[in-house]
Amino acid sequence: MKNAIISIWNFYVDGFRNMTWGRQLWWLILLKVIILFAVLRAFFFTPVLSGKSEEERSEYIGEQLIETQNRVHE
């Protein structure tokens, strides 16, 4: 079991170490993930329901759905 884990580990390490053109793609993926999570998710896409308990979320959305109907038919 231990040998199998070491073999798999070495397989990935060798693979990454011997990359040529693939290295450029991994940098691209890394850059994208940073932009997605460290910029977009952190500063622009805070979920509206974050910080609320399950019950508060149900309450909030329930109110929203009823208020929206009232606004539609104003």
Place this chain on the structure above:
Amino acid sequence: MIESALVDWSRLQFALTAGYHWIFVPLTLGLAVIMATMETIYVIKGDEFWKKTAKFWMKLFAINFAVGIATGIILEFEFGTNWSNYSWFVGDIFGAPLAIEGIFAFFMEATFFAVMFFGWEKVGKRFHLASTWFTGIGAAISAVWILVANSWMQHPVGMEFNPDTVRHEMVDFWALVLNPVAVSKFFHSWFSGWMTGAIFVIGISCWYLLRGRERRFALSSIRVASIVGIIGTLLVMFSGDSSAIHVSKYQPMKLAAAEGLEEGGTRAPFSIVPGVEVPGVLSILATHDIDGYVPGINDILDGYTTPEGERYISAEEKMERGKIAIEAFGKYRELKESDPEAAAEARAVLDENIDYFGYGYIDSREELVPNVPLVYWAFRIMVGFGGLLLLLMFAVLWAERRKKLEGMRWLQWASLLSIPLVYLAGQAGWIVAEAGRQPWVIEGLLPTKAAVSSVSVAAVQTTFFLFVAIFTLFLAIEIRILIKAIKEGPKTEIE
């Protein structure tokens, strides 16, 4: 009133993100099948040429994959921020398939993708081949879960609405997974990916022929790709046929909009372009019967009775029942603690009218009609380009088998210039599916305007333009890396 600018900008942003995501997905789905077929030929014949050929297309697959990966995550950000009412309302119906997709995709890709790229000299030929096929199958299975979630929105099944949690709860997992809309949508999307992969390979191979380079590689790639592409396109047509039956049954307004059909009836005509119609063909497509009844836009709004005596209520009746459902929902929530008996009565009224819940947000019947010119023309672009590309693949395969392709520079140019057309056809297909189901986010249950969050329009506009900039940058990077790899050609040592 609901701020329509907020709804419009939120929709535009979602459409931009989904459209951008769909640039990469079909090529991943299709190229995977083509390169796995090439590697299969290598394993069977033992000819190193096929290994080199498969490796080159794998390189382009990896570039497309690297740029496309995680673009779908942005859609999930948007669900939480711009579409919070929707995200909560759908409950675990939407969350479960997406979670399965995320976990499954990660493990499949981390395992088989790695073996495919790192394992050429480290694992046996057959194990490597299996990994290549599983990479493609894994991508297709990921698509299954996404399309199950999408299809539920087009035809909601297998759930019950819980007014206490304000969420839909899954009561039948298999009804969700085997939703007929999901089955035909998956095959239609997957096979359209084969078509995209095939046109991409044929187009680039023709570029080599035009440049007088890589002759054997180009002709062999064209042979494999055109066979995969023809099979894929024929299967797109079959699955499209089954999709038309489901749309006619579950979303008749979408079909009427795609045909610009105002007044329906039996022997309904199919419109090729405005003013040119083929009698009876729409009835055949929608019901597999030339005498089948197809309702038009006005019939659906006014209410109609089919020749078999089945009655469909008018828009006004649906809107009335929707209002009753929402009022009962409000009453239930208000009284559930103080007056359980009255709350139970309200709950019964809600349950009786729940199928029309979303109609309670509609204030004029015109709102129930999608953008007809957009859906009509998108459908014609999808079908027209699809048909044209099928003819092109037949012509290319015929010319290649007759050893005439090298002398037919016009056909090589036509193939190269067809690459954008296959993308336009794919995007147009999604416009038909998504713009055609408006005003609904969840058919009959939640309209788009009730699904948006209470956020500022300025915030959505800011992120929209931010996405335009980021997407353009990454697309430019991908095209640049792809062009560089193509120019280097398959002779390059590929790991």
